[in-house]
Amino acid sequence: xxxxxxxxxxxxxxxxxxxxxxxxxxxxxxxxxxxxxxxxxxxxxxxxxxxxxxxxxxxxxxxxxxxxxxxxxxxxxxxxxxxxxxxxxxxxxxxxxxxxxxxxxxxxxxxxxxxxxxxxxxxxxxxxxxxxxxxxxxxxxxxxxxxxxxxxxxxxxxxxxxxxxxxxxxxxxxxxxxxxx
Numbered sequence: 001x002x003x004x005x006x007x008x009x010x011x012x013x014x015x016x017x018x019x020x021x022x023x024x025x026x027x028x029x030x031x032x033x034x035x036x037x038x039x040x041x042x043x044x045x046x047x048x049x050x051x052x053x054x055x056x057x058x059x060x061x062x063x064x065x066x067x068x069x070x071x072x073x074x075x076x077x078x079x080x081x082x083x084x085x086x087x088x089x090x091x092x093x094x095x096x097x098x099x100x101x102x103x104x105x106x107x108x109x110x111x112x113x114x115x116x117x118x119x120x121x122x123x124x125x126x127x128x129x130x131x132x133x134x135x136x137x138x139x140x141x142x143x144x145x146x147x148x149x150x151x152x153x154x155x156x157x158x159x160x161x162x163x164x165x166x167x168x169x170x171x172x173x174x175x176x177x178x179x180x181x
Contacts, residue, residue: 010088011089030042030043038058038059038060039054039061051063052067071103071156076101078150078151078152079126086149087142093132097130099126101126103123106122
């Protein structure tokens with residue numbers, strides 16, 4: 001798909017939402033299942049199922065990325081997609097976009113050994129490298145648009161309500177799990 005194709009797709013979506021604001025709602029569905037040990041599978045749309053596993057140091061067999069690595073992958077690829085989409089709409093040529101990300105996790109939180117330590121990342125740092133023949137002013141506008149509208153970056157930097165229920169042996173336990181990020 002060319003940059004022009006991306007622009008046409010983006011403009012079609014934007015136009016559709018402008019004509020009918022209710023078209024702005026999107027729902028994503030995934031299904032996951034524990035396989036054994038610390039290995040799981042994930043099913044997304046009609047793609048082949050994906051294996052999620054931990055490294056050997058965390059009792060895994062390294063059969064796939066870990067859940068926390070998937071979060072970092074989601075952040076980096078979402079940013080790259082946003083740069084591509086906004087560059088196409090802004091008519092800014094891109095030669096390359098790469099994101100390197102580091103997430104720091106304290107295992108004391110993961111194992112419940114210190115209640116003052118979060119179970120997830122304590123911090124995430126990323127470095128985005130753009131290569132483009134465009135002028136710096138245009139590229140700075142692109143950076144602002146991509147970074148301020150990246151859905152995954154947004155979800156990681158603001159509270160998001162997450163709810164769930166638990167069923168044990170086929171019985172609805174009426175347990176409601178609610179946590180704000």
